[in-house]
Amino acid sequence: MLEWFIPPVLVTAAALIPNKTLSKWNYDKKHVYENSWLVPIGKKRKVIYHHFDHYPHLLVGGATRMGKTIFLKGIFSSLILGNPDRVKIIILDLKGGLEFYKYRNLPQVKTVATNLIDSCKVLDHVYKLIKIEEERYLKNNWTNVAETPIKERTFIIVDESAELSPKLVPKEFKKHAELAQIYLSEIARIGGGLGFRLILATQYPSKESVSMSIKMNMMARVAFRMPDMVGSRVILDEKGAEELEPTPGRAIYKLAQSHEIQCPYINDKQIGGFLHELQQARKDFDDN
Numbered sequence: 125m126l127e128w129f130i131p132p133v134l135v136t137a138a139a140l141i142p143n144k145t146l147s148k149w150n151y152d153k154k155h156v157y158e159n160s161w162l163v164p165i166g167k168k169r170k171v172i173y174h175h176f177d178h179y180p181h182l183l184v185g186g187a188t189r190m191g192k193t194i195f196l197k198g199i200f201s202s203l204i205l206g207n208p209d210r211v212k213i214i215i216l217d218l219k220g221g222l223e224f225y226k227y228r229n230l231p232q233v234k235t236v237a238t239n240l241i242d243s244c245k246v247l248d249h250v251y252k253l254i255k256i257e258e259e260r261y262l263k264n265n266w267t268n269v270a271e272t273p274i275k276e277r278t279f280i281i282v283d284e285s286a287e288l289s290p291k292l293v294p295k296e297f298k299k300h301a302e303l304a305q306i307y308l309s310e311i312a313r314i315g316g317g318l319g320f321r322l323i324l325a326t327q328y329p330s331k332e333s334v335s336m337s338i339k340m341n342m343m344a345r346v347a348f349r350m351p352d353m354v355g356s357r358v359i360l361d362e363k364g365a366e367e368l369e370p371t372p373g374r375a376i377y378k379l380a381q382s383h384e385i386q387c388p389y390i391n392d393k394q395i396g397g398f399l400h401e402l403q404q405a406r407k408d409f410d411d412n
């Protein structure tokens with residue numbers, strides 16, 4: 125929670141900083157906390173973190189080329205660097221697998237589905253896992269993962285959730301998309317308390333692509349520049365994202381309050397470098 129991490133007085137002062145003080149910056153792993161679900165997502169006067177144990181799910185929207193996938197890759201990197209033995213990542217890369225399929229062999233990545241049918245199978249599996257966890261929590265009288273000895277978290281990252289919308293897919297895929305929506309709603313509704321974290325990103329924010337039953341359980345929102353006010357309202361429940369400067373990575377992060385931030389830039393080469401260093405450090409540790 126932002127207000128929890130930065131003293132309220134600083135948050136208020138930061139809100140007054142004019143946009144021009146926000147500038148592009150590169151992802152830096154020095155901002156990653158080990159063994160924590162506090163993840164750097166952007167900068168204002170200082171680095172802004174999202175706490176996935178406080179707000180388990182994140183809804184992300186924005187016009188094309190405004191930085192959604194780069195943002196997801198930053199989170200993806202931080203999760204692996206900060207929690208290499210505790211994070212499980214499931215990716216629905218519905219941009220045909222172009223962005224995340226290359227990471228499918230990482231130990232932390234459980235699956236990368238690249239089409240609707242496979243995504244449906246993956247979501248069905250996640251739903252079954254949630255049901256198993258529900259039983260375990262009942263038996264142990266647990267209510268929330270943060271209060272249990274369980275250290276692992278499972279992240280489901282969906283890059284282009286509109287590809288799972290029954291109203292937007294071709295007729296022959298409608299049934300699968302409807303099923304996907306039911307699973308996503310359940311993950312958003314009951315998965316959070318059980319250690320499942322959903323990150324949904326779309327470039328088509330509309331009532332059709334972001335269903336109300338999913339959205340109402342996703343309290344944290346990130347909106348990149350939108351083509352119009354409608355998109356802003358879908359993601360943030362308020363206008364504003366259509367007025368953002370058209371700079372890639374510029375976004376509004378909304379919890380109780382909205383904050384304009386600049387998200388870090390990262391590319392696949394850098395991610396590859398970080399992952400290699402991580403692998404090397406772990407190998408050195410095992411050898412000694």
Ligand SMILES: Nc1ncnc2c1ncn2[C@@H]1O[C@H](COP(=O)(O)OP(=O)(O)OP(=O)(O)O)[C@@H](O)[C@H]1O
Pocket residue numbers: 148149186187188189190191192193194195327372373374386387388389390
């Ligand atoms: N945080 C950032 N800082 C600087 N440049 C960025 C940032 N994020 C994205 N960019 C630039 O914008 C380009 C598009 O970013 P990205 O692929 O993340 O957009 P997108 O919103 O996912 O687009 P689409 O919805 O069309 O797939 C990147 O290739 C990069 O050059």
